[in-house]
Amino acid sequence: MLNLNNILDIKITKKLTILFITVTLGFAAIALTYWMVIKNEREATERSNLFIKYGQLVSNAQKNYFKVRRYEKDFLLSISASTGQTYNNTPLDEHAKYVYLLEQNMEQLRALSDSEGFKLSEKVIINEVELPADYQSELVTQASAVVENYKSSFADIVKFNQVVGFTDEEGLRKKANSLLSVIERGVGSAYANNVQSILAKIRSNEKHILQSIDLTESFEELKRQLQVLQVQLENPENILELGNPNLGTYMSEYVGTINEIVANKRNANEYTELFDFMLGPIFDEMGQSSSLSIIQNQTTQKSKTNTIAGLVAVSLIAIASLISFLLYLFGYTITKPINKLVDTIHEVNQGNLQARTNLVRKDELGELSTAFDRLLDEKVTQLSLSEKNNNELNESIISLLNSVAQLSKKDFTVKAPVFEDVTGALGDSLNFLTKETATALSDVKEISVRVVVESNRVQRQAKLVMAVAEKERHQVESIMGELNKSSNEMVKMSTHATDVNKKAEYALRNTHSALETVDRSVAGINGIRETIRQTEKRIKRLGERSQEITGIVNLMNSIAERTHILALNASMHAASSGEKGRGFSVVAEEVQRLAESARDATTEIESLVNNIRIETKDAVAAMNTAITQVADGTSLAEKAGSAMRATQNSTQDLVQAVNAITKSSKMQAHTNLQLVEDANEILESTRKTDQHLHQQMTTTNNLVRYSNMLLTTVGIFKLPVVEHEDKLANISVEKIQNKKTNIGVTSAEDVNLYPAARVKPKRLKTRKTYI
Template structure:
């Protein structure tokens, strides 16, 4: 593998290493970004389904909690008509607002589908609002009871059933979306782990190979130089290739070869070359101290090519290490940029985690609200049952009232009969008084005639005249008494007739009251049946609310599971960020390793 890299210069090797690392980081970032994007879409879709289910619940609560409750209270007399009309208008406005809010949040295709599904039931609900408004304005409780018994359920129940079916479909869609999201998130997690492991292994292998391809030639050149310095002129670097170190090694080998051929002449000129050798040794010593700024004076003797080669080596090595330092700095800058991008991705993941936590919190609030609705429905069921018992007791009271009024009517009728018989008796008294009055008038006439006869008789008839006068006064007293008796009898007859008329009117009112009481009993029987139906409906509502509460609790648990998955993804991203920071540290260490050498550019500075 070193032979393969020795075909290339050091710059392309480092560029290849940086390119591999950048590709690995891009693959990791793309995988994480794709996973986060899919998780965001799934969360948005789940949130949308939950929101639509909540709005459907608002529509159902408006119908059940406002419309039906108002109708029930007005029908049972617990609410006056005016208050019922106000509550009905408010329920109608609330229903229309909730419906517009629900349809405005849908796409055109979904809105058209919802209109097709809920249009028949929606028409029935709106018709029930119109008809109930008319009945409330007419204040006709009988027609209202008939409408509640016969028509209200047929108008409202289809829409409630459609709402329940649509809510169930949204719930199934949410569960399917959650399952798909969980599966895809696991897939992205495993893919990210695989890419990270493969990338770290590949980068480590390539970095190690490039490191060996740079260090091994330098070590061989250094060993060769040390061997030559120790007097071993037969040693060679043996480097081949086209990179800088290979050319430097081949140049050093050629230099050593030339030196071996001229070794005899060099020994003869040893004394002359001492100074040059000392300069060379000084330069080599400075080179061994990593000072690549050294420049060996080139002399005309045999040390001239060596000095020139050392200068060339120092220059080439300085140039190469300068490029290595610059490329390492670029690697550090790129790694720092990638580190910033990874921090941004980590921040995005944390924000997504916060959104998932908020969604779980809202699901918990919706679950608590549904539990409260179930409690209220159970309380309504108990109140309706109590109302049924109260209606049954009131019906028994009304039946007793009807029976008492019938007894009063019979007693009044019997009293009327007796008063009529009393009138008939008073008429008999009137007849007797007329007879007495007739007798008194005849007695008065007889007394007048007797007086006249006594006056005609003179003294002999005086006693008889006195008797006749007494009889006349008695007749007049009798006539006055009979007149008074007749007047009293007539007054009694008038009072009796008035009493009879009053009794007849009272009997008619008692009959009318009995009929109204019987009608009230029938209406209370109908109200009892309606209340029993309402009790069953409220029981069904309570059962449905409890089921919705359980479903909402399951959704909250699944959202919590999704939150755990998001937290695991965040942990993996934090681990990735740590690895990126380590890569930045390695790049800095490489720059520091290169900066150990004193380069020509640093000397000029």
């Protein structure tokens, strides 16, 4: 119990501070655990990215390795198949490029394997075998060493093949070819056919050794064929036939050269087969380790995340329990005194003025309850004093209300009582207001009588003015009608004149167009006449050309006759030659037929040329007739143009006259329209005047009615007798206006007449309803 009292005496600010510190620590713990989760996930993601990059680099290295091996085989195949004098270095260049890329990949893998965060804390498990965490780094180191060894070994392969020769014109291949060629030339006799067959087989086996990887079978066959050749060369009969006893020496050198080629090829093939079994499995194992490392990293991350999540859950539960306990405890220590205060306020509202909180505490709520009890004690004392003052004030207000009730019945003879309390000033002011209002209403009554008289006089005058305005309006409307008729006639005349002007201008344009057409016709006819003249000249020249064609046709006819005679002579000579001249006779007959065809064609051409000449003469005669007719048409067109010009001048004069008439008509119509507009303005002014007079008449009637109503309204008030009532008839308008301006304004002298008005009213401290 002592501990609870100590807690109750703690200040509310300190309680809230303790609660805030607890919540802050809880959030800090949550933030710390969340930061641990984020850090773990970030590290795991970075490791996964490193392993993924490692796998990509391994894949790129494998691709580049395959490219290296591919161009290695291309290199070996190209030197085996090369028979020219020069070698294409493309496979070697590509091989060098991909070897460089492979070295770059291995360098990147070494740098990645040595980077921080690449190694896992657990061991790597491959095929159920636990390996150390730096296993991948060891794989990278092994692969890098193998790549370096391959690079140096491939240089040896190139050297071995360079000794053999990249082409048939290099190295041991050149030497072997030279020796074999010497041997072939030595056995070149036609009687050593079996030796030639053996040499062909030897060359075939040599090419097979250069092109294949498995050299054993081809090399053994080559040696067997060489032994057979050696036996053939040792035969005395073949030696005599061959005629070259030094072939054995060449054979020995050739065999030694082939042995050197085979030794170098075998050395190169051993290097090639060695790296097939070393680098490929290492790359496969590196790719497998990358995938397993990613999976193992994900598993490790999930395990750490679950552990941290458990810690977060436990922390959250502990913090929530502590905060709930503090909220309950501090809430209990705060809500209990507040409920006590609320209950005390309810009792006071229900009329129990003796109710008190009686809380004894050292916190803010204890101070509040003590102050509240002290306030209740002071208010009870003040209420007893206020009740006495309110009763006295109620009696004064009731008297004032009775006086106001008499005033509401329009009785301005009543006087309100004036007391010594706060209502004294109010009664004094009410009496002053009543006096001034009665005086003002008396003046209003007199003025209303005068307004009625003047309103009747204005009404009669307005009726006379309206009659005169109505008569003037009818006269203006009659004049307006006549002006409208005159204006419409002038508009019609102007319209007709405009139409005539348009038709005259149209006729002038048509005349001008017809004149231009006639001029163009004359120009066209002159052009036609000139064209016909040129045509006549060309037709005459055509007739002259036809005569030249006749001469050429005669020449062709003469050539055809001579050709015919030559063909006959040739036929006669061919016939005299017998069988040997039969072919020539056929040709002579064909030439004779061609000559006859040419003669017939020239005859037809001559007939056609004669016909053309006759028709040309007829065309020339027709052209001369057409020229005569065109000249007559030109003369008639020129006469028509002169007549059209005269018509154009007459039409132009007519257009000018019609334009003058149109302008005059438009000016007269414009003047009439201006008169009509002026008359319309006069008519509109007359109508507006009539409207204003009607409005003035309506206003005057309203003024008469309102003045009668005002007089009736003022008459219902009961006013006191004024000593100078007989002088109201002499009230001037200026005096009335001055009084209207001062209504509701109390001067300093008026205030001095009523001392009670200067009394400051007392302020009520309680609310009560006064009856």
